[in-house]
Amino acid sequence: MNTFKISYFVVVLIMVMAIAITLSEPLRVEANHRNRYGQLIATTRAKKGGNRTSAMTCDKSPKVCRLKGSPGRDCCRKRCVNLRTNKLNCGRCGKSCQYSEICCNGYCVNPMFDKRHCGGCFKKCNKGRSCAYGMCSYA
Numbered sequence: 001m002n003t004f005k006i007s008y009f010v011v012v013l014i015m016v017m018a019i020a021i022t023l024s025e026p027l028r029v030e031a032n033h034r035n036r037y038g039q040l041i042a043t044t045r046a047k048k049g050g051n052r053t054s055a056m057t058c059d060k061s062p063k064v065c066r067l068k069g070s071p072g073r074d075c076c077r078k079r080c081v082n083l084r085t086n087k088l089n090c091g092r093c094g095k096s097c098q099y100s101e102i103c104c105n106g107y108c109v110n111p112m113f114d115k116r117h118c119g120g121c122f123k124k125c126n127k128g129r130s131c132a133y134g135m136c137s138y139a
Contacts, residue, residue, distance in 0.1 A: 059078045
């Protein structure tokens with residue numbers, strides 16, 4: 001049991017050191033391109049001359065979120081998001097909608113029973129009709 005604890009500690013120590021060394025190298029942005037999904041990619045050059053590719057984060061370059069093809073214009077937790085539609089950042093950073101809700105124009109709504117958003121955002125039921133299970137006038 002004691003040998004297991006020592007070997008576990010050594011493995012964790014090696015992993016922490018590897019992460020620290022990787023993060024300690026300063027990076028310089030060389031060129032920007034997009035991957036096949038349209039996400040902005042930055043090619044960076046490490047101090048020791050090695051190239052590596054990583055997604056550019058908006059915490060250091062907020063204008064990245066305003067580029068064409070960006071998922072959204074706002075920066076939340078180092079990611080570009082759309083505060084009007086993002087379920088994890090609905091209306092403001094960090095505001096999550098519940099499991100059964102979706103984000104419509106920055107508000108969490110339940111499309112199963114909300115007659116202004118019945119079955120999806122801005123799908124209104126006719127006057128006098130109710131929304132049940134995402135359908136207007138069900139049953």
